[in-house]
Amino acid sequence: MSASRYTFWVLIAVVAIAGLSQGLSIPLLAVLLEREGVSSVMNGLNAAALYIGMVLISPFLEIPLRRFGYLKTIVFGLSLLTVATALIPMFSHLAVWFVLRLLMGIGDSSLHYSSQMWVTKIAAPENRGRDLSLYGLAYGVGFSAGPLGLNLLPFGLWVPFGTLLVLYALAFVLLGRMKNEFPDAIEQTEKKENKYAAVLRLGWLALIPSFLYGFMETSLNGSFPVYALRTGLSIEWVSIILPSFVVGSIILQMPLGTLSDRIGRKRVMTACALTGGIAFFLFPLSGENVWLMMLLLAIAGAAVGSFYSLGLAFAADILPASMVPTAGIVAGINFGVASILAPNVNGFLMEVWEPWTIFWLMGAFLFVFAAACLAVQRGRTRMDQVSAPVQKQG
Known part of the structure; x- marks a missing residue:
């Protein structure tokens, strides 16, 4: 096995552990706050701390990545996750949890950004969709298994958190055997102050899927447990229903990535957005039928669960290599x-309107994105010319 493939497979294992951590911690903390009688709005605000941390650190991650390399940035992120996870069960104050979840967001973003950029760098262009889909698949497998950890709560509050700490230790062992690498240097002809504007101008369509995936993932894992508990579903059912979205994405993650290598990312994402939008719009019809809930979420997951990786692969197709870290x-x-x-939006909707409207909102977002893809597809733009590298080589 070549050094690059060894690095790739270690990153796959580490991101699976990170996915499981996030898949468990989000619904676990939402359930604990709901049991304490915290309102859905305050529950949502506390959950938002994880993502506030991500947003705060994201603009600065390119600096340590270029200075210290991929490996050291990943280790930094994993260290923050470990410390925050160990401290959470020691406290029960909302403000303390907010700060710790903020740290978890910083750590999680550092780990994922560095590993995604590393995988993007070592992936061959003709297999980029496949490799990034495998990365997304590993994350999805871990993320889908995460909510099952809710069933560890009866054994004690420390048990699910202790399980995560053991997995972090395994990740540190795997990373300790890797050799550090660095991203491509920015060309001198590029104006550093204009790099974000250039990325947005050239790759705006490829960057929308990351927004959509973030909204859908957090809506399902942060808001759905509250929605389910208020509609009479048990914790056990929540732990079974929630993974169906990610399980659906697991089924088609690799096929969609490989298909996008052949026919183009944009065509694949358009069809997937339409399918996912329909599934979300139909969700309110499931009523209290948990099996229909699982089916519709699995269909939605199969369609749009790979959006982040497909969008990142699309960005790598249409941007110079030195600009890909900025796109990330x-x-x-x-x-x-x-x-x-x-x-926060979902918490507000559940307080003042019908709870199922959160699914219509997700469906509407997907339909708007599909319309944008179709509008761009009318002309043979630069994106069209490079979004299907394998097809053009053949």
């Missing part, structure tokens, strides 16, 4: 902003 920064900010908005 913007994507991370988009994800964080959406994740901050989601629990």
Whole structure:
């Protein structure tokens, strides 16, 4: 096995652990706050701390990445996650949890940004969609398994948190055997002060999926547990229903990534956005039928669960290699902003309107994105010319 493939597979394992951590911690803390009688609005505000941390750190991550390399930035992020996870069960004050979740957001964003950029760098252009989809698949597998950790709560508050700490220790062991690498240097002809404007001008469509994925993921994992408990579903059912979205994405993650290598990212994302939007709009019809809930969330997950990785692959297709880390920064900010908005918007909707409107909102976002893809697709733009590298080589 080559050194780059070894690095790739270690990153896949580490991101699976990070996915499980996030998949467990978000609904776990939401359930604990709901049991304490905290309102859905305050619950949402507390959950938003994770994503506020992501947004605060994202604009600055490119600096340590270029100075210290991928590996050291990942280790920094994992260290913050470990410390915050160990401290959370020691306190029960909302303000303390807010700060600790803020630190978790900083750590999580550091880890994911560095690992995504590393995978993007070592992936061959003709297999970029496949490799990034495998990265997303690993995250999805961990994330979908995360809510199952809610069933550890009866054994004690420390048990789910202790499980996460053991997994972090395993990640540190895996990372300790890797060799550090650095991103491509920015070309002297590029104006540093204009790099964000250039990324937005050239790759705006490729950066929307990160916002959509952040909104959907946080809506389901941060708001759905509260929605479910208020509609009479048990914690056990929540732990089973929640993973169905990610399980759906797991099923099609690799096929969609490979298909996007062949026919273009934009065509794949357009079809997926339409399918996911329909599934979310139909969700209110499920009523209290948990099996129909699971089916519709699985369909939505299969369609749009790979949006982040497809968007990042699309950005890598249409931007110079030296600008991809900047695109990753913007994507991370988009994800964080959406994740901050989601629990607060959804909490407000559940307080003043019908709870199921949170699913219609997600569906509407997807339909708007599909319309934008179709509008861009009318002309043979630069994005069209490079979004299907394998097809053009063949």
